[in-house]
Amino acid sequence: MDAPYELIYYTGVPGRGEHIRLILEEAGVSYKDNSSYPIDKRREAVTAYLAPEYKGERGNPPYYAPPLFKHGDLIISQTSNILMYLGPKLGLSGSRENxxxxxxxxxxxxxxxxxxxxxxxxxxxxxxxxxxxxxxxxxxxxxxxxxxxxxxxxxxxxxxxxxxxxxxxxxxxxxxxxxxxxxxxxxxxxxxxxxxxxxxxxxxxxxxxxxxxxxxxxxxxxxxxxPNIAAYLASDRRQKYDWxxxxxxxxxxxxxx
Amino acid sequence: MDAPYELIYYTGVPGRGEHIRLILEEAGVSYKDNSSYPIDKRREAVTAYLAPEYKGERGNPPYYAPPLFKHGDLIISQTSNILMYLGPKLGLSGSRENxxxxxxxxxxxxxxxxxxxxxxxxxxxxxxxxxxxxxxxxxxxxxxxxxxxxxxxxxxxxxxxxxxxxxxxxxxxxxxxxxxxxxxxxxxxxxxxxxxxxxxxxxxxxxxxxxxxxxxxxxxxxxxxxPNIAAYLASDRRQKYDWxxxxxxxxxxxxxx
Missing domain, CATH: 1.20.1050.10 (Glutathione S-transferase Yfyf (Class Pi); Chain A, domain 2)
Incomplete structure (x- = not known):
């Protein structure tokens, strides 16, 4: 699938979204991150998916909480689930069967x-x-x-x-x-x-x-x-530790x- | 793989192990469950895997907590992980891609x-x-x-x-x-x-x-x-709700x- 990887997460805190950022950064692939949106659009980019009127889309159920991850028609939640989806694609979930x-x-x-x-x-x-x-x-x-x-x-x-x-x-x-x-x-x-x-x-x-x-x-x-992690940690893509x-x-x- | 399915979990409480029992019962497949062991062997069947001297086996890392699940050489922990392993094998994790x-x-x-x-x-x-x-x-x-x-x-x-x-x-x-x-x-x-x-x-x-x-x-x-769930709930394989x-x-x- 050539669709872009897209992380949807609250900005301003590393939080659970940070685990997703790290796997993508380590693999050196490009991804969209709503942290890079203009400040007035950032929170909205997440909460739109959690609003009472949001009923899911493209065959995906509605979500309970971020991080969310979008890849083509698939939009999934839950940190460990997103990592498990990405792991084999990025060659970061081991080499043996199972x-x-x-x-x-x-x-x-x-x-x-x-x-x-x-x-x-x-x-x-x-x-x-x-x-x-x-x-x-x-x-x-x-x-x-x-x-x-x-x-x-x-x-x-x-x-x-x-x-x-x-x-x-x-x-x-x-x-x-x-x-x-x-x-x-x-x-x-x-x-x-x-x-x-x-x-x-x-x-x-x-x-x-x-x-x-x-x-x-x-x-x-x-x-x-x-190398990729060190470069990322030094970049302004790394969210500040805060609250x-x-x-x-x-x-x-x-x-x- | 023709190896038997084997649940390793504390007996006497449904707990987290119960989610694994339900998927196996719904699918109508046979499985070993250490709840059926003689009473003096039950707890030991779990704690052997958690002891300080247990260092993993057959290429599997040691475990933090049960439930554990054994299938051939694979022994894995974490409830949601075990369910995800079994889901596709038992035809209980949906039909569409992803x-x-x-x-x-x-x-x-x-x-x-x-x-x-x-x-x-x-x-x-x-x-x-x-x-x-x-x-x-x-x-x-x-x-x-x-x-x-x-x-x-x-x-x-x-x-x-x-x-x-x-x-x-x-x-x-x-x-x-x-x-x-x-x-x-x-x-x-x-x-x-x-x-x-x-x-x-x-x-x-x-x-x-x-x-x-x-x-x-x-x-x-x-x-x-x-039907399979009703039969299971009525059976003595269903653990009693307790503490x-x-x-x-x-x-x-x-x-x-």
Missing amino acids: DIYRVNALALTALDGLSNEVHDTHHPIAIELYYEDQKEESWRRSKEWIKGRLPKHLGYWQKVLESEECGQGPWLLGNTFTYADLVLFQASFPQCLDGVQFAFPKAMNQAKESGKYNKVFELWESVKAR GIYRYYPENDVVAE | DIYRVNALALTALDGLSNEVHDTHHPIAIELYYEDQKEESWRRSKEWIKGRLPKHLGYWQKVLESEECGQGPWLLGNTFTYADLVLFQASFPQCLDGVQFAFPKAMNQAKESGKYNKVFELWESVKAR GIYRYYPENDVVAE
């Missing part, structure tokens, strides 16, 4: 653990309420997350990267770089970002210095150094005891 | 909204803490969920079922029954269950009586009446004002 399912499982696990769970630390009661109306609960959830979940997640990724069955790194499937590496990178990015730090920089520094998760932090550096999935509240920046 | 991505998006949306979010209403602070240690927060989250999310989710599914682009029901893709219908059924099942009710029976009754979501409740009845994703706490059983 690798697409191995890669999708790894991507879903990274999205669940490091993206959704972190988001919920600042909105434990309801996404519709302000942070200020759930501050106490947010602090409690952050503390528990750092103690119980962060080591479990980092330990899991270290285990995958050490696994002989998976080739012992440097990538999640050994020598084969896939989009699961990009998802793990992006899902943990805000906690590792030099300079401005989001969510839990203290706990991440503690984890890094422990040496227990060295392969995870190495993977992170290796993704950042890939999206990851937020920095100093009071929640705790460490495990 | 329908697998439409079906996967619908399944992911139902799992996110009606399964994960409901689970978090009784564990808003941490999955590792007892309900009793997050009771106040759980009540607050339940109240907000009923008010803000439940109508949004039900409204979305009604919209899909009303969409001319999708054939206006009875199934999510019009006349084509897919596993997304099974996921929507199963994700909302505990709230609709006759007799024993889980999570939010009062709010669900209120939603049903409003008539605003009639197509969603009709789909629910139609899935339940499919899993959905829990009934009378104090959280509130209605929207």
Whole structure:
């Protein structure tokens, strides 16, 4: 299909759309991104698909939430689903039979653990309420997350990267770089970002210095150094980290005891 | 591949494994299920795959959490991923080109909204803490969920079922029954269950009586009446609803004002 790739996502935050941008950038293919629209058109480009009167088009059902992805007549939602659609087309979902399912499982696990769970630390009661109306609960959830979940997640990724069955790194499937590496990178990015730090920089520094998760932090550096990714991160196409999935509240920046 | 299908999941709760059971039962294919193991072997059949010393096998990475699914040399995790693997093999992921991505998006949306979010209403602070240690927060989250999310989710599914682009029901893709219908059924099942009710029976009754979501409740009845599903629900292979994703706490059983 010669139709252009088109990402439809809220602009001004990397958010879930960023995973889609990274796979396209890594593959070096061109794509449309409504972030590049004039400012008054950007939000509208997304909300038109979510309006009550939007009933789907070209045989596609209506959508619950962005990111959306358009390719010819197909318009689909759900981050992991869009990645799974693009993976084989861009040669980034492994080379063996059924690798697409191995890669999708790894991507879903990274999205669940490091993206959704972190988001919920600042909105434990309801996404519709302000942070200020759930501050106490947010602090409690952050503390528990750092103690119980962060080591479990980092330990899991270290285990995958050490696994002989998976080739012992440097990538999640050994020598084969896939989009699961990009998802793990992006899902943990805000906690590792030099300079401005989001969510839990203290706990991440503690984890890094422990040496227990060295392969995870190495993977992170290796993704950042890939030529197409490095060029993208330095470009103005990369959205600024701000007020999206990851937020920095100093009071929640705790460490495990 | 002639290898048997094998579900590996905690027994005694329907949980996330139930979505896999339903697609296999609907298709009328035989499968192994460790729920049928002797009681002392059941938990072990799952935890062996999650132990620190388990490093993956036959080229598959180690796993973060069940359900797992085995088919020949392939062992994969993640509910939506397993469904996507089985869908085309069992003829339950649509008939048009790229329908697998439409079906996967619908399944992911139902799992996110009606399964994960409901689970978090009784564990808003941490999955590792007892309900009793997050009771106040759980009540607050339940109240907000009923008010803000439940109508949004039900409204979305009604919209899909009303969409001319999708054939206006009875199934999510019009006349084509897919596993997304099974996921929507199963994700909302505990709230609709006759007799024993889980999570939010009062709010669900209120939603049903409003008539605003009639197509969603009709789909629910139609899935339940499919011959293979009806036979399965009446069999002893169906796990009892108990203390899993959905829990009934009378104090959280509130209605929207």
